[in-house]
Amino acid sequence: MYLQSTTFMAHTFPVTVHEYPSTRADGHPMYAYEHEVSSLAPTRNALVFIGGLGDGPFGVPYARTIAKKAGLGTPGYSVFEVRLSSSFSGFGYGSLAKDVKEISAFVAYLRKTLDKDKIVLMGHSTGCQDCMEYADYEKYGNERVGGLILQGPVSDREALSPVVDAAVLKGYVEYAAARIAEGRGDEMMPKGRLPDTFKDSPLTAYRFHSLAAVGGDDDYFSSDLPDDKVAAFWGRLQQPVLIVPSGKDEYVPAPIDVGKLVDRWKSFCKPGIASDLSGLIPGANHRVDDGSAQEWLAGRVAGFLASI
Template sequence: MSYSRNHSTSSSSSSSSMAPPQSPSATSGTLHHVPPVSAFEISSSSSSSPNLLLWIGGLTDTYHSVDYVYQLASSLPQSWSLAQTNLSSAGSGWGISSLSQDVNEISSLVSHFRAQGKQKIVLMGHSTGCQDCLHYFASEDKRGDRATVDGVILQASVSDREAIAMDMDPTNLLHANSLAESWCKDGKGEHILPLNITASNFGRNPVSARRWVALSCKGGEDDYFSSDLDDETLKNTFGKIDKPLLILYGEEDEYVPKSVDRKALVNKWIPFVKGKVDEQSKELLGGASHNLNGDDQEVVDELIKRVSRFLTSI
């Protein structure tokens, strides 16, 4: 799911909790600090490139939590470089943050890179980073000065609501949702829910009632990718994307319920998009887990190939 969707501190269904420890490593690049957030532009042979892919991670993600990012950075078309964001919601901050806060911070980073001379900027979301990308276009609180981008990539655009339901006993889930909603109605939305309610999914990470509702309740702020959303809802979300779009939906994403027809779901979204949807979106990313950590190299190579083709077309 999107507990990173690497939720390494929680349930046994998480792929990252079973992954071997990472070896020490070092990555060269430039750290761009745009208070209170930063973005790390990874050095490559095209580090002075005029265009930028701005990569946005999921819940709990930080630098080096998703391995493919660094291979992708070194394999982009010559005119492109990659910068990984580190938003206020990174690491353990997601439980008291929001998509609205994320996209305002992303907009500040986009404006910074424009000022640095970047000509084309494409957002690439992983996991909850995909919700950030969609919120960037669709949110009702969209700021008039939100910086313009030139395209968007959604990798692992999975429903948090459906993924949480996969891991929780239905009775416990109903109780958690009801409690969080009642706290929000009582003006206690920023209060942290008891760990005995949230720990089965999110370990010891603090989660506010407001954020729980956003993630787990139908119609919550994060509820962009659930399989039961109606056409009117999709019209007001995917229908707001007016830039080129590439969707990379994993064939083996462990946070998607088995009852969901993944390919049909993606192809349900596509007709609502106003911008041009890359034809590669119609086919699932074969063999891909949620974050591709530990996947066969050919799976990572296919992701890199699709992203490179998409950027070249913009």
């Protein structure tokens, strides 16, 4: 889900910048940022953090908290944040498919250049959609990973339902669908045909439809998805997955019981795939701003990494 405004405190912290070959058509390299870890021993494994709509490296507060815990294991994990072409306001031009190709290029760099052993993807918000899409190895033939962590998985279309009249939203989605049918899916949506949430960032007809339409490419976590869809998404997972939604996520409409939704997702996973450490982060908002909630999350992540 897209966050319109956030207040940040000024501070500094050390990172290592990695430049690596990308899949971009212009051949321009891409960049990732490695957090400093607490361990003095070299880390053999990597946790790749992927933010949500409007996020980019260092845009989600708890990544550094996780980095401090993840580096303490034996063997430890380094935490990396990737600047995708869809980072920050670039999400409006992007797609999950494009993200998967760029993430796979970074996973290949970690494995072949940095000689990392186990590589785990962690998504926040729409980054969780990237993780679920990444798991479709048959579709993409992408670099495989050793596990997935989903924090704050929410349905974008359900998040819009309390703030946009249903008939109005339906009209926006139909407009986008018509542009796609005309072969104009890469054209920008007029501001007058976008919810206020998205009016500060350019958004193609394709990406808006992907986020807001029933069955759009981003529609992984809606509570009303039929069983066959849910079974297809979660049944194809071949690696362990930790599911940690926020306990008080402001983007989840009140009627939805997230605990029951997580149980439903887990029920469609193959045996041994869904981690028993999965659960709602107590008292956490969407971004897990609270310090104690961050510590709870970091503990669950560290436990999961140690278990796989």
